[in-house]
Amino acid sequence: MLRRPALLVALALLVLPGRTQLDAQRLTPESLQYLRGWVNAVNRHTPGYPDGAVEAIATLTYGDRVQLNPSYTFFMRPLRGEAVPARNDIERDVLELARVTRASPGAQTFLKRAAMLHADAVVFADRFPPPFNDSPTLAAGAAVPPMLFSERITLTQDGQVLGNANKNWNLPFARSLLDALRQLNPRADAEFVGDWYHAVSAYLFSKGMFADALRHLQAAARVLPDDARTLFDRGTYAEAFGLPIYQVIDDSRIPSEGRTNGDAEGHYRRALEIDPSYVEARVRLARLLDHRGRHDDAAAEIDKALSARPADVTGFYARIVAGRIAAARGKYDEALQRYREASAQFPGAQSALLGTSHAALMLADVPEALTPLVQLDRLPLRDTDPWLDYRLGAGRDASALLAALWEGASQWR
């Protein structure tokens, strides 16, 4: 499901001018029916499965959401414990639905389940036919209920603009549900909220959904300002935009390389203040410092990272970055050693083979320089180089992070 990242990447864009259908926001029998359907979907959804509840949510049109929104808005007030008088039968039915929900599964559990359902509606969106696109274009900065979120984004591939698409409304809505959860009890469920934000960030990175990730990380920064994982994710996001694959895009909305790399450096430094053992944050900080010409500072950081003996992909990144930093400092013997270590770890990694070859060549050892290139030609054409996934950050672990989230949700009563 979460295999290789889709190359389609979405960029954060403007909200285009237009108008909403807020004049249709009335609590009607139809709206109550939509609310019953939504509550039922939340209660019957099994997290991590593209079940009927996910399908019901994933296929909602904008018009459906316009119908649902008034009763949902009314429902949330008693669910949060607010005393709300009923002025008619419809409101009475909504109040009763909220009362039953508070009794079982309880407001907190219901809100968490709802957040999971709407995240799953994003994760499994491609399993269902996309809903008819009846979304309006909204005025920039228009204040709309989270359920009626509607933004346009630009799609790009390998540095070239492909076209526009609508951003998925489910995540902004899910985040509003978590805001409601935190209002009920700011301390309770803090771990779940942190896990949810990180796993969803990872998923968005894994799919190249950077436009959705922008809003998501802005919300994460507000909700979890001192969370090392959130800072790491924000660093990864900023660092990705400094990579050539985004910098080559001819669009004034892409931040300058210097600015976005500066942001990334700041986030990584802050993450390391909170958690000095966050090795990948240190590796990425070292890469950025080297890229910005601060090779000695980079060497100090990468030495610290390597002293933690990182394994797996993080270890590979540490070694190729160490190789690159050593090469930049003219220490080709050290560069050769680091690249060889990386190659031993991932024999199919083109980046490590090329680094090995280059370092050997700079040591005037042509036979040694050519050996890795012979290895390169023997590799299968499928991509086996972790460097190609570097921009994904936590997205590399999206499947595992989501699986852990789903597993945790299965324990809820």
Added chain:
Amino acid sequence: MAMIRVAAAALLVSLAALAVPVHTQRFSSKTLAVRVDVLVTDGRSPIAGLTAGDFELRDNGVVQRIDLVDAGEVPVNAVLALDTSESTKGQRQADLIAAGEALIAGLEPVDRAALTTFNQAVRSRIALTSDFESVRSALRAMEPRGTTAVMDGAYVALASTLDQAGRFMVVICTDGADTSSWLRATEVVDVAKRSNAVVYAVTSADARRSEDLKQLADATGGQMMTIRASAELRGTFERILAEFRSRYVLAYTPQGVAPGGFHRIDVAVPRRRATVKARPGYAGAGGNE
């Protein structure tokens, strides 16, 4: 594999002498240490008929005694490094294949060709060979997909010339910007300075960040060419081969200069109004600059 450390400048010629007997008569390591491909034009067209006496070559400012090798008699080694990323699909790919075939059609039986392709993955599809049909087949089998690692591709193409004899032209063709390379442009330019190859970079006029390719071409005395449509590829490739054949090959053993470090080369044709293009220098023995 045993480490063989050799002076960087003489290295290529020495290996050439060992590796491919057919060329050793012209590039003996005993007599010729540095070779420079030189293009001389009147501003538009190549000037033919020059002799060694027409040239003045300075190595780090010191005038050198040069030999002029008849380039027309030296086989050409043409290395194609072609972009096979997703964006080359369709007509661009058809035009790229046609351009590659046209260049190969212009080669003589004594010449050789090689093919390197790159998207995010770089592969030497065909090593240097006179079996041109195999290169044509590989060209036709290219499948566009993925992203673009121009510098990684350029590196592999250049590296493929290092243990080979003869004159090399490396034609790097891409329709876009480098989005995926691991190697830095400066690192690949360093390698270019250590090779005898002349790099021709062909890129689309709207490609962004193509300065790196220009630097690479300039470092070898080659040229960067921009095209507005893929239909121009064929003519461009044919012009590249014709221009390469019209170059002069100067050779000399450095005298009066220290062997290490980067050697600046200045080539002039003092008695003619001419534009001279040659690589700006080479990395001397033990130099890593």
